[in-house]
Amino acid sequence: MARKEEVYLVVDIGTGNVRVALAKISGEIIDIERENLIYHKDNQYPEALYFEPHILWQQVHRLAQKVLLHAVTYQVIAVTATSQREGIVLVDQAGKALIGLPNIDHRGREWENLIADKSAVYKLTGRYPTSLFSALKVVGIRNKRPEIWNAYNTFMSISDWVEFMFSGVLHYEHSQASETLLYDVAAKNWSPELCRIFDLKTETLPPLTDSGTVLGKVKTEVADFFNISNTAVVVVGGADTQLAVQSTQPAADDVVIVSGTTTPIIKVTNEYQLDEQERTWTGRHIDENSFMLEANAGVTGLNYQRLKEVFYPNEDYDVIEEELNALDCYQCVASLGSLLADEKTPLTRGGFLFDAPVSHQLSRGSFVWATLWDIACSIKGNYDSLCEVSEHQQDYIWACGGGVQSKTLRQFIANLLGKKIIICDSYRQSSVVGGVFICNDALGKPQPQRKIMETIYPEKSAADEKNFAEWKKTRTSFRDLLSQ
Numbered sequence: 001m002a003r004k005e006e007v008y009l010v011v012d013i014g015t016g017n018v019r020v021a022l023a024k025i026s027g028e029i030i031d032i033e034r035e036n037l038i039y040h041k042d043n044q045y046p047e048a049l050y051f052e053p054h055i056l057w058q059q060v061h062r063l064a065q066k067v068l069l070h071a072v073t074y075q076v077i078a079v080t081a082t083s084q085r086e087g088i089v090l091v092d093q094a095g096k097a098l099i100g101l102p103n104i105d106h107r108g109r110e111w112e113n114l115i116a117d118k119s120a121v122y123k124l125t126g127r128y129p130t131s132l133f134s135a136l137k138v139v140g141i142r143n144k145r146p147e148i149w150n151a152y153n154t155f156m157s158i159s160d161w162v163e164f165m166f167s168g169v170l171h172y173e174h175s176q177a178s179e180t181l182l183y184d185v186a187a188k189n190w191s192p193e194l195c196r197i198f199d200l201k202t203e204t205l206p207p208l209t210d211s212g213t214v215l216g217k218v219k220t221e222v223a224d225f226f227n228i229s230n231t232a233v234v235v236v237g238g239a240d241t242q243l244a245v246q247s248t249q250p251a252a253d254d255v256v257i258v259s260g261t262t263t264p265i266i267k268v269t270n271e272y273q274l275d276e277q278e279r280t281w282t283g284r285h286i287d288e289n290s291f292m293l294e295a296n297a298g299v300t301g302l303n304y305q306r307l308k309e310v311f312y313p314n315e316d317y318d319v320i321e322e323e324l325n326a327l328d329c330y331q332c333v334a335s336l337g338s339l340l341a342d343e344k345t346p347l348t349r350g351g352f353l354f355d356a357p358v359s360h361q362l363s364r365g366s367f368v369w370a371t372l373w374d375i376a377c378s379i380k381g382n383y384d385s386l387c388e389v390s391e392h393q394q395d396y397i398w399a400c401g402g403g404v405q406s407k408t409l410r411q412f413i414a415n416l417l418g419k420k421i422i423i424c425d426s427y428r429q430s431s432v433v434g435g436v437f438i439c440n441d442a443l444g445k446p447q448p449q450r451k452i453m454e455t456i457y458p459e460k461s462a463a464d465e466k467n468f469a470e471w472k473k474t475r476t477s478f479r480d481l482l483s484q
Helices: 053-072 109-114 118-125 134-144 158-167 192-197 220-226 240-247 301-311 317-326 364-389 407-417 427-443 462-483
Strands: 005-013 017-024 029-036 074-083 088-092 097-101 152-157 214-217 233-239 255-258 262-269 281-284 291-299 332-335 351-354 396-400 420-424 452-456
Touching: 005 053, 005 158, 005 427, 017 053, 017 427, 029 053, 029 427, 053 074, 053 097, 053 158, 053 220, 074 158, 074 240, 074 427, 088 134, 088 158, 097 134, 097 158, 109 134, 118 192, 134 152, 152 158, 158 214, 158 233, 233 240, 233 427, 240 255, 240 262, 240 291, 240 396, 240 427, 255 364, 262 301, 262 364, 291 301, 291 364, 301 364, 317 364, 317 407, 332 364, 332 462, 351 364, 351 462, 364 407, 364 462, 396 407, 396 427, 407 420, 407 452, 407 462, 420 427
Parallel strands: 005 074, 074 233, 255 396, 396 420
Antiparallel strands: 005 017, 017 029, 088 097, 088 152, 214 233, 255 262, 262 291, 281 291, 332 351, 420 452
């Protein structure tokens, strides 16, 4: 019988969906299946969402069974996971999951003020502390959900919990630990000082592990459940943004734009850099010594997806691009709630501005054009803030993630930033391909060669300068409305 080709099973838990992929050592994705992640509202808090971990595990199993239909000719030799940052799963003493809290859960917002010196926390954690981060989610559970807290033992990131379910080994990977507010990023360790702020015990936190190392074997009963070999190992993964960045194979001081539900603009650095104005984030990358300096444009790609569902429910993205190319008059400007690093608070309301009465030239393409321009302008604003903290001298920027499938958006970004935008052929599934890289690292396999799909060159345009000024004016108008 012919020897089966060795492959990896990669689990990717994003903000919006659950994905399971079967991938070759070369980085080629054999198959990928997805389902929406199911959230529930927790009415004990103003802004709280949760998911049921056992349902998520069922989804992972169901999707794995679909991609493993191909396993007749392949052998899974390793399993790894990646997930949304800031999302966590709380478990009891026996390791049973109690509740899952996604990155978009803000149950801890009303306890943000228990942090007396937020600047001191920023210096240790590399991020200004808000309810986005894991520690305040745990505090929210402690203060209002005693039935969960009384059983609570510890928590893990979602990807670490998935790997725990496969291996039985409790752990927390460093790039994910950077998102907890309990981790000293420069020292690369849990911080007793930070734990005291939130009245959490350092000794209850899981052992820290390095991405790209073997955690252990897949448990026999889990291997049988998933119908994979019991010789397969579990490899420590990492945060989805870090794995997406890794898929581009950047050098030190390169900038990478990860265009997904949100749009982080990342600079890979060899030193722990902080912003005097506390606008940027600095976290651990997935290798031993690198950091990621970040400004984040917030919810961006999700806006594009929602507008497609409204205006182009039955068409693919190529139809949108054709209509955008046909536009010769841009009838509206959008400001849809993205984040700018130099603004103290995000826009919580937004919309479109266009001339009244409504022009006959206004079309569905006009609204999508405005949405993509809003994303590109938000990226520029955050890139400029990033460069104020750490100068970026290269004439190119890497870009990955599903958002950059839009050629129009790619050109907008190149024009506004005045840099070449380089896209690899793996850009659509960048976090999954990053999972392949770390499995190869763990098992001593050769890394695939980077394949450039396209390089977009900036085009200087007076119209872009005019439209950028109009976008800033529109954003100011919405902010003024909110302040009234």
